[in-house]
Amino acid sequence: MINHDLKKKLYKEMLYIRMIEERIAEIYHPADEMKCPTHLYTGQEAVAVGICNALIEGDVVCPYHRSHGWYMAKGGDLKAMMAELFGKEAGCSKGWGGSMHLVDVGSGVMGSSSILGGTIPHAAGCALAFQIKEVENVAIASCGDAAIEEGVFHESMNWASLKKLPVVFVCENNLYSTSSPLGVRQPPVEIYKRTVSYGIPGVRVDGNDVLKVYEAALEAVSLARAGDGPTLIEAMTYRWREHVGPNYDYSLGYRSKQELEEWIEKCPIKRVSDVVSEREEELLIEGFSKEIDEAIDFARQSPFPKPS
Numbered sequence: 001m002i003n004h005d006l007k008k009k010l011y012k013e014m015l016y017i018r019m020i021e022e023r024i025a026e027i028y029h030p031a032d033e034m035k036c037p038t039h040l041y042t043g044q045e046a047v048a049v050g051i052c053n054a055l056i057e058g059d060v061v062c063p064y065h066r067s068h069g070w071y072m073a074k075g076g077d078l079k080a081m082m083a084e085l086f087g088k089e090a091g092c093s094k095g096w097g098g099s100m101h102l103v104d105v106g107s108g109v110m111g112s113s114s115i116l117g118g119t120i121p122h123a124a125g126c127a128l129a130f131q132i133k134e135v136e137n138v139a140i141a142s143c144g145d146a147a148i149e150e151g152v153f154h155e156s157m158n159w160a161s162l163k164k165l166p167v168v169f170v171c172e173n174n175l176y177s178t179s180s181p182l183g184v185r186q187p188p189v190e191i192y193k194r195t196v197s198y199g200i201p202g203v204r205v206d207g208n209d210v211l212k213v214y215e216a217a218l219e220a221v222s223l224a225r226a227g228d229g230p231t232l233i234e235a236m237t238y239r240w241r242e243h244v245g246p247n248y249d250y251s252l253g254y255r256s257k258q259e260l261e262e263w264i265e266k267c268p269i270k271r272v273s274d275v276v277s278e279r280e281e282e283l284l285i286e287g288f289s290k291e292i293d294e295a296i297d298f299a300r301q302s303p304f305p306k307p308s
Ligand SMILES: Cc1ncc(C[n+]2csc(CCOP(=O)(O)OP(=O)(O)O)c2C)c(N)n1
Pocket: 039, 065, 066, 114, 115, 116, 143, 144, 145, 146, 147, 174, 176, 177, 178, 239, 243
C-alpha cells in the first residue's frame, strides 16, 4: 500500500534528479568543464526512484551507463557526483571515471559501467556473495534495452536462475540504442518474455509510473530476499534528450518530435505532482536549486587529480 508520505518522497526524489539533469544540460556545452560523455536520465526518473525505494540497508545497485538517477536514488552524494563529472579529485571515482563510472560503496552503488551489460554479472556476483554469506540482501542490475543483445545478459540470467540468486534485473526499455530502434535489432518478442527460457518471472511495467515500478520492485525484491531467485523487470520508458549529451535530437530523423512530445506528456513527475501544493513545489525547487548550485561550486573549486 503506497501512502501519501511515500508518494511525496518518490515525487521529491524524481524532481531532484530531474533538476540535477536539467542543470547539467544547461551548463554542459557553454561551460565546457565536463569533459566526460554524459548520458542524461531526464524522462526515466521513475525507474531508479521506484526500484531504489523498495530496497533496504545493505542492498546494492549496479547501474548502467545512464547512471546519475541510480546514483542519486540510492543515496549517493551530489557534490561527489558533480565533482566526478568535472573530473575532479573529490569526485566519487576520484575524477578518473566520469559520468558513466559512479561509485559509492557506502550507499550501495557498486559502480556503474560504460560497457553495455557489464554490470549485469556484477549484480549477479554481489547476489552470490549475499547468498554465500547468508545475508538477506538483494542486488539490482540496471541495463538498457540494447544490453539484452549481449551474451553476458543471458549467461547471468542462466546462472542466477540456476543458483536462485537474490538479484533483480531491471531493463529500462527506452526503445532505442543510440539511434537504432528496437525493431531493427531484436526479434519481435517482448523483452520480459525472454525469461521463459530461464524459468524465472519476467514482468513489464509502465516505467513512467513510479508507483507501478515501486510495486513491481517490492514483489521482485521480496521473492529474491525469500530465496526464490531472480526476476526481470522491463520498464517501458523514454529518454527525452539525445543519447549522449544535453541536446534534443529529433532533428536527426531517427525519432520524431511528435514521439518525443507524446512521451513528454507522460512525464513521470507530472503524473504524481498532485501530491504537493504549488507552494510546496516552489519551496522544493528553491531548495534543490540551492543544493545544485552548491554542488557545482564545490566541483569547480576542487582540484584535478594528480597524475601520480
Ligand atoms: C559492449 C558495448 N557495445 C557497444 C557499446 C557502445 N554503446 C554505448 S551506449 C550504446 C547504446 C545503449 O543503448 P541501451 O542499452 O538501450 O541504453 P540507453 O542508452 O538507450 O539508455 C551503445 C551501443 C558499449 N558501450 N558497450
